[in-house]
Amino acid sequence: MTPDRSAPRRRARLAALGGYAPARVVTNAEIERRVDTTDEWIRTRTGIRERRYAAPDETTADMAAVAAERVLASAGLPSAEVDMVIVPTATPDALFPATAAIVADRIGARRAAAYDLSAACSGFVYALAQATALVEAGMAGNVLVVGSEVLSRVTDHDDRATCILFADGAGGALVTAGDAETTTGFLAFDLGADGSGADQLVLPVGGDRRLAAAGGAPADACIRMDGPAVFRFATRVMVESAQRLLDGLSMGIADIDLVVAHQANSRIMDHAAERLGIPPERLFNNLELFGNTSSASIPMALAQARDAGRLSPGDMLLLVGFGGGLTWASSVVRYEPLGEEHQWA
Structure with missing residues (x-):
């Protein structure tokens, strides 16, 4: 990746989307056979009816590569033209090499720079902010951002507080350079972190294939969450x-066509919708089918919203993420796809 200092002024453009969900469907009925819970209890308190788990031979990089290829197919962009691959993830294949480097190689983006980003469930919007900065500074022309997680491998499946929530999947977006005169692009970001709440949501290990072979991480190395504290933080932030x-931006909710938040809990999204005055038809929710996929949740929701006819070219989006760190990240962006839109599956 070489900076182009001679490039005319440009704006970062949200140019393509793509997603991937593993084949295995895990219903609430399956979970209630293992822990003391019921389908009704889970649906009432979280909004989740089912979620997806990766196959034993599937890793974060494997899923991210599929999502990345779908993003590029939607954009009609050859992988050789990708300048940077960023993979926000809480479950990298390894501490190094970066999962992003593996993904770049898999998709044929072999001249691209690549790195992982750790901001938990806020990671996708954090990565969009970095992609925007790179593009608008002339450091990159095409940045691929792919959130991917195998949270099922780092979840204690005997812990009712967490096993009902977390799941696997991948989703991504292409941020590319658009003409400043004709592209709206990303209007602004709001990013932050409060490390004083770091112990409220913690994951000590990653999510590689060895954990699958071992039946998952040991209980003391799995996700630990203070549910009430995280709920209070999320509803506020x-x-x-x-x-x-x-x-x-001197804007209001009336200026937003679709709100896509981190898919953590339907009660959190409903609370925010009520406080912000978001009509139900302008809040997208796919939590029922996919659960909480951390950094993958917003891009998966965006891709599914597009496929469902809820997201159209030119729509103004409000993206809101929050999660471990404790972190938060929001952005307002216009969806300006490059090419023919492809369904994610």
């Missing part, structure tokens, strides 16, 4: 971050 962003 989601509203504050989104409102701060809209106020800074």
Whole structure:
């Protein structure tokens, strides 16, 4: 990746989307056979009816590569023209090499720079902010951002508080250079972190194939969560971050065509929708089918919204992420696809 200092002024453009969900469907009925819970209890408190788990031979990189290929197919962009691959993930294949480097090789983007980003469930929007900065500074022309997680491998499946929530999947987006006169692109970001709450949501290990062979991580190395504390943080910060962003842009919810939040809990999204005045038809929710996929949740939701006819070229989006760190990240962006839109599956 070589900076192009001679490039004319340009704006970063949200140019393509893609997603991938593993084949294995895990229903609430399956979970209630293992822990003391019921389908009704899970649906009432989370909004989740089922989720997907990766196959034993599937890793974060494997899923990310599929999602990445679907993003590029939607854009009609050859992989050789990708300048940077960023993989936000809490479950990398290894500490190094970066999962992003493996993905870049798999898809044939062999001249691209590549790195992973760790911001938990806020990671996708954090990575979009970095992609935007790279593009608008002339450091890159095409940046591929792919959130991918195998949370099922780092979940204690005997812990009712977490096993009902977390799941696997991948989703991505292409951020590319657009003409500043004709591209709206990313209007603003609101990013932040509060490390004083770091112990409220913790994951000590990654998610590679060896854990699958071992039956998952040991219980003391799995996701640990203070559910009530995280709920209080999320319901507060989601509203504050989104409102701060809209106020800074002199915009209101009426200017937003679709709100896509991190798919963590339907009660959190419903609370934010009520506080911000978001009509139900402008809040996208796929939590029922996919559960909480951390950094993959927003791009998976975006791709599914497109496939369902809920997202159209030219729509103005409000993206809101929140998660471990504790972190938060919001953005307002217009969806301006490059080419023919492809369904993710």
